[in-house]
Amino acid sequence: MKSMESTNCKECVDLLVDYLEGALPDSREKALDEHFMACPPCLDFLDQYRASSELCRKALQTEMPDALATKLGEFLNKSCK
Amino acid sequence: MSTLTAQNSEITDDVLVARFQDQKDRGAFDELVKRHRNRIYSLALRMLKSEEEALDIVQETFLAAFRKLPEFRRDAQFGSWIHRIAANFALMHIRRRKVADRFEEPMDETGESFNANGHWEIFPTGMWGRRADDLALDGELREKLIAAVENLPEVHRAVFMLRDFDGLSYDEMASALETTVPAIKSRLHRARLALRQDLAQYFEGREA
Numbered sequence: 001m002k003s004m005e006s007t008n009c010k011e012c013v014d015l016l017v018d019y020l021e022g023a024l025p026d027s028r029e030k031a032l033d034e035h036f037m038a039c040p041p042c043l044d045f046l047d048q049y050r051a052s053s054e055l056c057r058k059a060l061q062t063e064m065p066d067a068l069a070t071k072l073g074e075f076l077n078k079s080c081k
Numbered sequence: 082m083s084t085l086t087a088q089n090s091e092i093t094d095d096v097l098v099a100r101f102q103d104q105k106d107r108g109a110f111d112e113l114v115k116r117h118r119n120r121i122y123s124l125a126l127r128m129l130k131s132e133e134e135a136l137d138i139v140q141e142t143f144l145a146a147f148r149k150l151p152e153f154r155r156d157a158q159f160g161s162w163i164h165r166i167a168a169n170f171a172l173m174h175i176r177r178r179k180v181a182d183r184f185e186e187p188m189d190e191t192g193e194s195f196n197a198n199g200h201w202e203i204f205p206t207g208m209w210g211r212r213a214d215d216l217a218l219d220g221e222l223r224e225k226l227i228a229a230v231e232n233l234p235e236v237h238r239a240v241f242m243l244r245d246f247d248g249l250s251y252d253e254m255a256s257a258l259e260t261t262v263p264a265i266k267s268r269l270h271r272a273r274l275a276l277r278q279d280l281a282q283y284f285e286g287r288e289a
Contacts, residue, residue, distance in 0.1 A: 008195075008198060008199030008200055009195060009199055009200050009201050010193075010195040010199035010200075011199060013193055013274075014270075016270065016273075017266045017269055017270045017273075018266070041201050041204040041205055042201075044204075044205050044206070044207065044208070044210060044211075045193075045205040045210075045277075046210075047210030047211050047213075048205060048207065048209065048210030048277050048280070048281060049210070049273055049274070049277050050210065050213075051209065051210040051211075051213030051280075052210075052273060052276040052277040052279075052280050053241075053245045053273055053276065054213060054214075055213055055216065055218070055222075055226055055280065056226050056229065056230050056241075056245070056246075056276055057245055057246055058218055058226075059218055059222070059223045059226035059227055060123055060127050060226070060227065060230060060242075060246055061119070061120070061123055062119065062122060062123040062126055062127075063119050064118055064119050064122040064139070065132075068122070068132065068135075068136050068139075069118065071136060072114070072118060072136065072139055072140060072143070073111075073114075075140045075144075076111075076114065076140070076143055076144070076147070079140075079144050079147075080107075080110070080143075080144065080147040
């Protein structure tokens, strides 16, 4: 098992994609868990990293404007025979 | 002519697909369009930054779906299937715009700074990450979030949208973008770092 000393802040940041998806080897994941528990700046960073993605996903939900929805309907009526 | 009414909105996609396949029920297809068009439009609009091209993607996607739906295997999820079709059309549009040379455009620094021991030189600050679930997406914040995504270089934006908005697998993205899974993960990470930095600056300004 890797100890907290072997995982520094930069390594934690570099491994965030795999860490958040549970794709790291168990020992590495445990080392990051321990680091986040002991390092408030990294924990803040982790929260912000995760939140950025979630907030953007929510904000990007867009309703198709009525005029385009009408065009889509006309296109499909004409093309889908 | 549609045989569906507003009361049928609780009918699952699977049932609508079966109606279309078994009874040639055009109303079932129209209901599937209605259910999925906004999500596909959102993906295409943010990837291509053009309403007109986004409409093209939505049209091409549903036309392809109409043609291929008779052979669609019912054990698959219609939603996943049609979003994969849309993602592929969006990627084709990007390639057609001949932006390949801009595809690798470098990203600005994303703000994290570490010393030789790998520890923070400047601590990230702000509690906004912890209360993101409670944040109201007011007009200003929503505009900021959309602008942050639209400011990403094209390939980073594409990867972010396909993974974090549309849930495509790394293998599918690597294949569509003719690259490797580690390269996709690296771009996704850079995109998320850039978004975090943009939002950190925004929230610091708002809390100041």
